[in-house]
Amino acid sequence: MNSKINRRKFLSNLASGLTFFTLSNLFLLKRLNAKSKPKVLIIGSGIGGLTCLSYLNKISDAIDIIVIDKNKSIRTGPLSNLVLGGILSEEKITFTIDPKKYRNVKFVYDEVKYIDSDKKFVKVSGDVSVNFDFIILSPGIGYKENIIEGYNPNNTELLPHCWDGDSNLKKFKKQLNDLDRNSKIIISSPDYPYRCPPAPYERASLIANYLKKKKNNSKILIFDSKNSFTKQENFFKEWNLYYNNIIEWIPRKKGGRIIKYDHQNKIIKNEQGNKVKADLIHFIPDQKASNIFFDSGVLDKKNDWCEINPTTFELKGFDDIFVLGDSINAWDMPKSAFSANSQAKVLAINLINKILGRKFVDPVFLNTCYSFSKENRAFSITAWYRLNTSKDRIVSLGSSQSSINSSHIDRNQEASHAFGWFNTMVNDLFL
Amino acid sequence: MKKISLFLILLFLEFSTVADDVSNLIVENCTSCHNLNNYQNKNIPSLQNLTKEEFIKVMEKYKDGDGNGVMARISKVLTNQDILKISEIIYNE
Numbered sequence: 097m098n099s100k101i102n103r104r105k106f107l108s109n110l111a112s113g114l115t116f117f118t119l120s121n122l123f124l125l126k127r128l129n130a131k132s133k134p135k136v137l138i139i140g141s142g143i144g145g146l147t148c149l150s151y152l153n154k155i156s157d158a159i160d161i162i163v164i165d166k167n168k169s170i171r172t173g174p175l176s177n178l179v180l181g182g183i184l185s186e187e188k189i190t191f192t193i194d195p196k197k198y199r200n201v202k203f204v205y206d207e208v209k210y211i212d213s214d215k216k217f218v219k220v221s222g223d224v225s226v227n228f229d230f231i232i233l234s235p236g237i238g239y240k241e242n243i244i245e246g247y248n249p250n251n252t253e254l255l256p257h258c259w260d261g262d263s264n265l266k267k268f269k270k271q272l273n274d275l276d277r278n279s280k281i282i283i284s285s286p287d288y289p290y291r292c293p294p295a296p297y298e299r300a301s302l303i304a305n306y307l308k309k310k311k312n313n314s315k316i317l318i319f320d321s322k323n324s325f326t327k328q329e330n331f332f333k334e335w336n337l338y339y340n341n342i343i344e345w346i347p348r349k350k351g352g353r354i355i356k357y358d359h360q361n362k363i364i365k366n367e368q369g370n371k372v373k374a375d376l377i378h379f380i381p382d383q384k385a386s387n388i389f390f391d392s393g394v395l396d397k398k399n400d401w402c403e404i405n406p407t408t409f410e411l412k413g414f415d416d417i418f419v420l421g422d423s424i425n426a427w428d429m430p431k432s433a434f435s436a437n438s439q440a441k442v443l444a445i446n447l448i449n450k451i452l453g454r455k456f457v458d459p460v461f462l463n464t465c466y467s468f469s470k471e472n473r474a475f476s477i478t479a480w481y482r483l484n485t486s487k488d489r490i491v492s493l494g495s496s497q498s499s500i501n502s503s504h505i506d507r508n509q510e511a512s513h514a515f516g517w518f519n520t521m522v523n524d525l526f527l
Numbered sequence: 528m529k530k531i532s533l534f535l536i537l538l539f540l541e542f543s544t545v546a547d548d549v550s551n552l553i554v555e556n557c558t559s560c561h562n563l564n565n566y567q568n569k570n571i572p573s574l575q576n577l578t579k580e581e582f583i584k585v586m587e588k589y590k591d592g593d594g595n596g597v598m599a600r601i602s603k604v605l606t607n608q609d610i611l612k613i614s615e616i617i618y619n620e
């Protein structure tokens with residue numbers, strides 16, 4: 097064991113030998129016409145993409161890095177429910193990347209329409225193409241259509257789901273604001289797997305918190321496509337304490353799966369054939385990998401998620417295409433910003449190792465998901481992850497969550513930690 | 528069930544952290560919340576405010592204590608040797 101290991105050395109060792117000269121020689125072996133530095137293209141400057149960038153940025157004089165995102169200002173998923181609940185302003189979760197942080201990196205704001213995996217280029221709008229040697233994709237999620245008759249997840253003008261940075265938080269807030277007292281709200285919670293498993297219930301809690309203050313006697317019915325959910329006991333405890341007659345949870349077996357929506361009359365119908373009318377119906381759609389994978393033919397329509405190599409994050413069946421974050425099947429790991437951030441570190445480090453023909457680092461991942469029940473109360477679930485012995489899947493070392501008997505001080509401290517984690521992350525990535 | 532799985536976990540991580548790379552990756556994950564730069568985060572302490580010895584003490588207290596906060600839960604799967612190794616990585620800088 098080398099006792100002189102330290103972090104700076106670990107990171108700089110990764111980059112050592114990674115000069116333009118050695119790289120172009122390496123590349124000459126592979127592609128006879130290599131005249132330039134290897135080009136790494138990152139699609140998506142959300143949590144996963146930007147974390148990769150922050151690591152690759154350390155070697156940005158030896159490689160060319162281009163980042164493409166369709167949005168210049170990024171709204172985070174984390175803390176977005178606090179915006180809906182009127183606790184935070186939208187600007188607190190909206191960020192633009194400080195270019196000074198990434199001096200050698202080229203940023204393009206455009207939508208990627210197509211990836212050509214053979215010829216190694218992507219198409220953006222106006223038929224412009226950008227070529228690459230290695231491409232990293234962290235484009236978030238896509239939405240399944242035709243799950244609920246009468247509901248189209250792309251119709252975000254009328255029915256904002258607010259499940260990604262594109263969606264209209266303001267519009268949904270206005271819908272809440274326009275409600276009268278004594279209103280009935282339905283929240284439709286999706287089936288697994290989906291981005292941020294506790295977030296529908298956090299959203300219900302923070303909307304209940306808002307209704308309690310502003311819309312007396314209103315009620316939320318959560319129609320759930322599942323029979324249980326993460327941190328359920330903690331949520332139930334909080335709902336009993338604060339939203340006793342406000343939130344009612346309906347599991348799938350008791351009629352929670354909605355199959356039809358009548359927009360005109362604001363009526364839903366469940367699997368059992370029962371109809372319920374409400375003043376506001378909010379759908380959180382069922383999810384799949386981002387459309388770009390299906391549109392480019394690198395993911396078969398019968399699969400919902402990208403299959404990857406858990407050491408390198410290379411897309412199964414493709415060389416030099418790497419995928420992370422919410423679009424992948426990460427086995428035991430949930431789809432979260434914390435997970436995407438942790439995956440990105442392994443991906444970036446092992447991409448450098450791959451470029452230099454070195455041994456891969458054995459992955460270790462961490463995830464912690466905080467959920468708020470009120471402005472000053474939160475609880476969490478956390479787990480470490482490694483690979484199984486055959487190194488073909490990510491396995492949890494056992495997850496643990498906050499005690500349901502946590503004191504107010506504990507809940508309050510977890511809320512403070514949630515803000516602290518968020519601030520460290522956005523400071524590292526954007527500011 | 529909890530007892531058994533915790534036992535397996537301990538064996539698993541103890542076995543696996545023989546590689547320096549793994550300890551380094553553990554530290555990279557610490558930095559998701561605890562930044563190691565100069566950025567001051569009022570909600571989460573910077574590890575730079577501790578000495579290596581203090582860090583080891585705090586971590587062992589989390590690990591062996593019966594607290595239920597995130598750090599108490601995260602540290603349960605680390606062995607004392609893991610804690611020593613990650614302290615070397617963080618404080619030899």
Ligand SMILES: Cc1cc2nc3c(=O)[nH]c(=O)nc-3n(C[C@H](O)[C@H](O)[C@H](O)COP(=O)(O)OP(=O)(O)OC[C@H]3O[C@@H](n4cnc5c(N)ncnc54)[C@H](O)[C@@H]3O)c2cc1C
Pocket residue numbers: 139140141142143144145164165166167170172173174175176177206207208209234235236237258259260261291292295299386388420421422423431432433434435436464465466467
């Ligand atoms: C309500 C809510 C609450 C959440 N709370 C938490 C939480 O407390 N903790 C937590 O850890 N996680 C939370 N999450 C989950 C978190 O937001 C995601 O897991 C995380 O953002 C995933 O990172 P990503 O890189 O995969 O995708 P994203 O961060 O969504 O980044 C994807 C980026 O790709 C861009 N993009 C997509 N397609 C294209 C294209 N074709 N061309 C160009 N650009 C494209 C998008 O504009 C976007 O910027 C929450 C999510 C929601 C919805």
